[in-house]
Amino acid sequence: MAFVWETAADTPAARVRALTDFVRRAAFPVEVDHLVPTGSVRARIEAARFGRITLLTCTTSPVTLRRTATATGDGYPPTLVLVLPITRSSRIATGGHETEIRPGDLGLHLSTVPHTLTHPEGMHTHVFLIPAPDLDLSQAALRELAGTALRGTDPDTAVVRDYFDALATTPALRSKPTADHLAGPSVELLRSLLAARPGSRPMGAGPDAFELPGRIVEYLRRHLADPELTPLRVAQAHHVSLRQLYVLLGRQGVVLGDWVRAQRLERCRRELADPGHAGEPIVSIARRWGFSDPTHFGRAFKRAYGVTPTQWRAAATASEPDPAVLTPLT
Missing domain, CATH: 1.10.10.60 (Homeodomain-like)
Known part of the structure; x- marks a missing residue:
């Protein structure tokens, strides 16, 4: 089942406040900087659940979302954020490095790592929020993945990207109990892709997961x-x-x-x-x-x-x- 929320009926000042509050409750606290005048702020978010996975399909005016170093220790559960741009690119900056996430790519960031996500043209993006422990990857591996983009030109990435895109765009898959039953296979598919990347290893594995x-x-x-x-x-x-x-x-x-x-x-x-x-x-x-x-x-x-x-x-x-x-x- 999907839930749709949008700012259209709010006053300009209320839109700004409401978007920040919605993101905090749906995901984790972030600082929201709007890149347009208050009167031009717009947002529409469609939310759905697949077991413990939350899907947010976001369309907004130009905006920057910032997760500060202070906020990363706020006690919210560690969450891997999987970003699927639909028609607009975004940029993610973490640790002094900035990466562009383009339509067709898979973007990755982690709630426990400070980052800045900028959408200069506004968001038109599917965002999957996945409990980080469910992936059974080491903390070091997860931190290495934070702030990266997996390019859609890679065949393995393209397969996983198409799968998550289908989850986000096929209404029948979002109905219960189908949605709940898809949670486990979805996490395992993503985990397989991430664990195969250089430097990423399963919990407890050695420097090379194939040793x-x-x-x-x-x-x-x-x-x-x-x-x-x-x-x-x-x-x-x-x-x-x-x-x-x-x-x-x-x-x-x-x-x-x-x-x-x-x-x-x-x-x-x-x-x-x-x-x-x-x-x-x-x-x-x-x-x-x-x-x-x-x-x-x-x-x-x-x-x-x-x-x-x-x-x-x-x-x-x-x-x-x-x-x-x-x-x-x-």
Whole structure:
């Protein structure tokens, strides 16, 4: 379901205030500098949700959005911002470097990195807000991606760009439960593209994600739901001894049992908060991710997150933002 908000009915001064407030509530706080007189400020934003992903399709008058160093520590959840210009280019500046994002490209910036996004002709852009932890990329990799543009001339980028463009422009895909079911595959597709870039590596992987430690971590990730995922099986799949397996992972700061348990708990946590799994019993979600004993799962979950699975699901459902409540302040 989509929600449309626009400034047309507001007074000029109210438009300026309302746009800043809307962006803060839909994404995270930014400073908004309008590049036209107050009376010429215009904005139309269409919002939709795909599980934990927020889509904003924005059409505005010329504007600059600035995320300051002070604001990056404001406690808002780390968010990867995926920018798909439709007909107008924009510029993103971070760390003293400026990059142009053109129609056909994929622009990337991170809420925890100071940046300035300038739209000299106004925004006509699809913006996807993706919880950064969902991508399972290291903090270093995410920071390296911040303020970059993936060119649409690259075949892999073009495929991913076309996919997200279809999400943004196909009304049938934005209806529930289809939209919620597309969230996971969408994140995984983007993650695959980003992890393949030089310098970008999965959480826990070594300097090169295609070296053996990186391949082992990727194997673990693919088989998290397999109840037969054991250290011996992992070692045999990579033609190393158990001792070598532990040494290889230990060099990357990965303790095998702890890592697998943490990753499985995180998958459960995400699905408990996902509207697409709202009707599924907690025990079924836990069992899918390798927790056959409900009591053990409940204790492990509370130890990791400080609340029980039931409490987490209730709180996540209650606080789940919905485009329908993203109304401008007046």
